[in-house]
Amino acid sequence: MSRRPYVREMSKTTWYMRNGRYRVYVLRELSSFLVAFYVFLIIYALSVLAAGSAVQWNSFLASQQGVGMIVFHGLALLYFLFYQTFPWFKLAPKAMPIQVGENKVADSKIIGAHYLVWIVVTAVIFWLAGVI
């Protein structure tokens, strides 16, 4: 009797279609393109601001206030919340478990602390921006 193991290769191009879990993962990873987009947007905004021209700055602000851009920013925010912020907060206790004495701190407390910090930081940014 001879051994002849059969190897099933995973497709390098369509592997993420195998199940829902992989698809969610890929959507999470794809959100990095949005991160890159916002990095470039902020760098561009800063460069316009640094140039010191009120006309250019106002035209940049106007370009962000069109209906298309507002819809885009809204969709980007939703995408971010559901495929970046919520999943990563949920995973935080896995990467950073805290043990006090003999017992582990409950996941819900670690996740809750993340949300709390997030809300505080957001409020500070809104306050600095003069929104609240």
Add this chain to the structure above:
Amino acid sequence: MGTRQLELEVMRYDPEKDEAPHFQTYSVPCNEDWVILDAINYVKDNIDTTLAYRWSCHMMVCGSCGMMVNGEPVLTCKTFVRDLPDKVRIEPLENFPIERDLVVVLDDVMQKLHQVQPYIVRKDEPPEDVEYKQTRGQLMKFKQLTMCINCMCCYAACPQYGLNKDFIGPAALALAHRYNLDNRDQGKSDRLDILADHDGVWECSFVGACSEVCPKHVDPAAAIQQMKVDGAVEFWKQRLGIPGDKS
């Protein structure tokens, strides 16, 4: 107790006859309290004695009966017929070569488990006539990781291992972390070369599938992320000339 007719589509592969695996369907009268392993045993005992598969304890301890059931890597002794539709597809664990029918070749992960030195490494002389002391708090740091039964469902779920067979993978990395966290162990620096290597923890992109399918709730994905944090801390400690926490 009622019976239910279950249609089992089982992947078959005979290395002496078949060029590639194919499916064979068996109709099995199942009791509602049966697990899939019972249904497969029924096939073996009553319909087709040539079917090859692994099992031993039937109670989630031995880790032998891991298979893909409707595309999900599971212990078949833990997967109840009542939770499944009338048609069930059973395949050998993904990401492993098929030896025959539902039996896979596990040589690669066995070698990887060996590679991470999954035992207590001591640099100094063992204490004479006394045991190594460990408090409950020290045990709780890694107890969850000792629950692994090497069923390899995590490897079947891991796309990184599927795409790159050099990746050490979830169970072996979790086991390495289990010993790194053990206060009696002094082998962390020995394991670091393998764990921090290209095919170690950094090959993991935190899909998290390993932890979701783990029948013993070991959570290898968490162990790997903790090792990444550890690795980064050790890296900076070395850079800054601060001695490590364990030699």
